[in-house]
Amino acid sequence: MKLNIALLAGDGIGPEVIDQAVKVSDAVAKKFNHEINWRPALTGAAAIDAVGEPYPDETHEICASSDAVLFGAIGHPRFDNDPSAKVRPEQGLLKMRKKLGLFANVRPTFTFPSLLDKSPLKRERIEGTDLVFLRELTGGIYFGEKGRRDEGETAFDNCVYTRAEVQRLAKKGFELAMTRGKKLCCVDKANVLETSRLWRETVQAMEKEYPEVEVSYEFVDAVAMRLVQWPNSYDVLITENLFGDILTDEASVISGSMGLMPSASLGSNIGLFEPIHGSYPQATGLNIANPMATVLSAAMMFENFGLQKEGKAIRDAVNSALNKGIVTEDLADGGKAFGTSEVGDWLSKNI
Amino acid sequence: MKLNIALLAGDGIGPEVIDQAVKVSDAVAKKFNHEINWRPALTGAAAIDAVGEPYPDETHEICASSDAVLFGAIGHPRFDNDPSAKVRPEQGLLKMRKKLGLFANVRPTFTFPSLLDKSPLKRERIEGTDLVFLRELTGGIYFGEKGRRDEGETAFDNCVYTRAEVQRLAKKGFELAMTRGKKLCCVDKANVLETSRLWRETVQAMEKEYPEVEVSYEFVDAVAMRLVQWPNSYDVLITENLFGDILTDEASVISGSMGLMPSASLGSNIGLFEPIHGSYPQATGLNIANPMATVLSAAMMFENFGLQKEGKAIRDAVNSALNKGIVTEDLADGGKAFGTSEVGDWLSKNI
Numbered sequence A, B: 001m002k003l004n005i006a007l008l009a010g011d012g013i014g015p016e017v018i019d020q021a022v023k024v025s026d027a028v029a030k031k032f033n034h035e036i037n038w039r040p041a042l043t044g045a046a047a048i049d050a051v052g053e054p055y056p057d058e059t060h061e062i063c064a065s066s067d068a069v070l071f072g073a074i075g076h077p078r079f080d081n082d083p084s085a086k087v088r089p090e091q092g093l094l095k096m097r098k099k100l101g102l103f104a105n106v107r108p109t110f111t112f113p114s115l116l117d118k119s120p121l122k123r124e125r126i127e128g129t130d131l132v133f134l135r136e137l138t139g140g141i142y143f144g145e146k147g148r149r150d151e152g153e154t155a156f157d158n159c160v161y162t163r164a165e166v167q168r169l170a171k172k173g174f175e176l177a178m179t180r181g182k183k184l185c186c187v188d189k190a191n192v193l194e195t196s197r198l199w200r201e202t203v204q205a206m207e208k209e210y211p212e213v214e215v216s217y218e219f220v221d222a223v224a225m226r227l228v229q230w231p232n233s234y235d236v237l238i239t240e241n242l243f244g245d246i247l248t249d250e251a252s253v254i255s256g257s258m259g260l261m262p263s264a265s266l267g268s269n270i271g272l273f274e275p276i277h278g279s280y281p282q283a284t285g286l287n288i289a290n291p292m293a294t295v296l297s298a299a300m301m302f303e304n305f306g307l308q309k310e311g312k313a314i315r316d317a318v319n320s321a322l323n324k325g326i327v328t329e330d331l332a333d334g335g336k337a338f339g340t341s342e343v344g345d346w347l348s349k350n351i
């Protein structure tokens, strides 16, 4: 296969972890006879500095004409504590999601047997956890009208959803559930929000098309609890943009390391693959960031092209690195800590 | 002191747990020479059934003319899976909060030494946790304009905040921090939401009035993680209505039992005191629900009247019940489980 992959390293540790994913992907391509054409492009604070825009048109053109996007991380502390900043790296991310039509963020949460004790949660609570969140990514309060009134004294954000938006996300959820544990949980706040009532009624109406899927409806506050109490009771969870932002980050704690969790954002066409962690500014340039989440995001990318064996080769390499202790300091637990690029080298050699 | 207390038992296990709080409060009143005039009133599904309204005017008059409100629980499953229900018990709760001006929901999360091992989190992660959430309760997306357009195909919920709303909540937060660990965390999503940027800039502007308080700003998704990773790193957290709903429920898991966590909702005048747990419909009438959260809510009520010794008498009784194993089945751990009313009896005898 010949693959054109847009490569958006972004901010902070983004470039370092992306480098490792490139190495590993190239090793996979070599082994399985594919050709990858990497197409680097600017995004985030790096793009603001270079061209004044976090997601420049040029970057969009590169993404839109590629088969997939591999993404590092976005965000820089100099923007976070300045509520009046006009341009923010995050706007680039949101613009990209919207313009590429990436309406479904897929975030698996699973445990690694060798890392069960790294979790802040007790072993018996998390053993066997294997859940996936499908977070709606191009609607809701992120994209509704927002602004100020009364000379800046009043602020507003509008949350809007259409039935069609809910349907296309829910459809992916039902389909995913059919390939897995056949359980679907719709997370909403239907006792308070009208958008949530639209979500719930839309999903209810779709139930009959998937008679094998057992559907439940839970309030977001209840899920925020149950997720840390009994994570292994869930299979597929679907939810709106903001709830998904909060709950997927919460869920990432289960596995014991954010540095291991990949994600995919899918739409009609081009998929975007990225680690769930942020740009970790304090670690920038230190060669200490864990590249595995980005490497596993590349695995999701191959799998999304239907290249299951290629994905598995990456997952197997990661598992054996974990078992052999070829890990960065976040997982070293007093043992030897390898550098970001050393882990990447080891993984690519072991494909 | 002569106290008029509106008594809103509500739905599900509400009446059972409220009965125990009344017993215990009466014992406290007797011991410390106060007089409590309990004024029962209807709310929730019970009120819908009786008068077609979850927070009838008559109930409001009773609350508004009392010194405080003691509240059980609200909610009934028959409304939850019917997105088209016209009247819902929860509307009663929201109307009550708004009409009584209860803009600050105070939710402490602490651990009980004897129960540390009940938590799904590891002991070393939670030991020493003693944090308080101040959740804004009468604004935001709960109360903004909501509805449908396009013949029901589009739903919307508006989130609105004014600077004055943020200020009065933040003021309570700073003041509370001054009486405790002097740390304040403002939880928002200022990288995406305009209302969050208003929150952040308002709190930033207030910092100089409280030079001793160390203020931090964290995104809601990051807090959803850190809360289960390092809960004992927090002291006072302030946040908007919906984030507070999700995070306070998540935090309640830390202590290992929802059945122990009280809360207060404060405004200008009358306070409302209630357990954080729901109406637990499956347990209704079985005399198995844990009354301690409601009993501890009564302790918060006394303390809010400035009656610290009275509050402490209740807390001491609860602690010794926990130490002696006078507990309901949720805490019995294979040992003897006492009934709801037996626990209430024991507590009131041990005041």
Ligand SMILES: CC(C)[C@H](C(=O)O)[C@@H](O)C(=O)O
Pocket (backbone or CB within 6 Å): A075, A090, A093, A245, B191, B192, B221
């Ligand atoms: C950086 C931010 C805008 C983003 C979001 O809220 O979607 C991030 O938290 C995420 O989850 O990808």
Ligand SMILES: CC(C)[C@H](C(=O)O)[C@@H](O)C(=O)O
Pocket (backbone or CB within 6 Å): A191, A192, A221, B075, B090, B093, B245
């Ligand atoms: C019942 C519901 C409307 C309510 C809320 O969301 O505020 C509850 O979850 C709470 O936290 O008190």
